[in-house]
Amino acid sequence: MADNIARVFADAIATDPTRPLLTWYDDATGERTELSGATCANWVAKTANLIVDEVGLAPGDPAAVLLPPHWQTAAVLLGCWSAKLTVVDTPGDVEVLFAAASQVEAAQRWSAGERYVLALDPFALPMREVPAGFTDFVSAVRGHGDHFTPYPQGGEADAELLARAEARAAELCLTPGDRILVDATAYPDPVDWLLAPLTAGASVVVCGNLDRARLDARTAAEKVTRTLAG
Template sequence: MADNIARVFADAIAADPTRPLLTWYDDATGERTELSGATLANWVAKTANLLVDELARQPGDTAAVLLPPHWQTAAVLLGCWSAKLTVTDTPGDVDVLFAAAGRVAEADTWSAGDRYALALDPFALPMRQVPAGFADFVTEVRGHGDHFTPYPRGGPGDAELLARAAARATELGLRPGDRLLVDTDRHPDPVDWLLAPLTAGASVVPCGNLDPARVRSRAANERVTSTLD
């Protein structure tokens, strides 16, 4: 069984890095953002390089990720896992914290060495006003390299997460080349909308604020083979 999330991600995009891997929708804003495997890998590498090169984070350090499902959240999570950080949502002391702009007040109750805020802008634009005590993730991450060599062994929680993801992929009947549409409001766990498709070699269409009336047409337009709603 795989025990390295970074390796699973690399394997998922190796056959064709140019194919759509993650297509994010938000029906409340009309956003549609499509990322190929190569594009997402660049964001993941930049995030991992930010953590390792700039912050000197070490394997086993902790990261709080106070973010909703989103394509930028995928980059943050995969970047943390590539750097062998332990991702947690249990309040306490952590080494680095990533928070959505709307959760800054919640994030202030955590003790963290480094803090990054994300506006989750559809075009990944910098924040107009950065909250006090935070750095703008998009601004900071852009200056880092597009390539990161993951550690040969996974982080401390990789095996458990990947076991859950593999079981979920089996439950959903996912196979290589499949395309999964996910209602992320009902299924916010990244095992559902990120890791399960990756372990199966499938791509994913995560949808926030999903309008049920749009599911059928979206599934047809995106060539969806399975739906989790």
């Protein structure tokens, strides 16, 4: 059983870093963003470098990620796991917090050393007005390096998360080369829309605010082989 999320991610993109890895749709805005393995790795590396070089965190430090399913959320989560942070979901004391602009109020329940806010803009543009006490994630992360060497061992929660992901991938019958479409509203757990596909060597089409009327056409256009929709 795999016990290192960063290694699983690296293995998932090693064969062909140019192929689509994660495609994001938001049917409420009309957004479509497609990331190859190489592009996703670039964002992940920048995020990990931000965590280590700018925030100065060490393996095991706790992080909060108050973000909905999104391609930028994938970068933040994988960046945290690459830096061996422990992502927690119960409000408390953390070293770093990443929050969607819509979650700024909820973030006040957390005590955090550093706070980053994400607008989740379709073009990854920086925020025009940054909430007090927060740093704009996009502006901060862009200045960091495109390469990061993950720690050789996984983080404290990696084995448990990957065990869940492997079980979920088996339940969904995912195999290398599959392309799974996930309804992000019905299945917001990153085990479903991020880790299970990675462990199986599959790519994923993540759909926010899924319009059911578009499902058949999208399945055909994206060459989807599996569907996880509520």
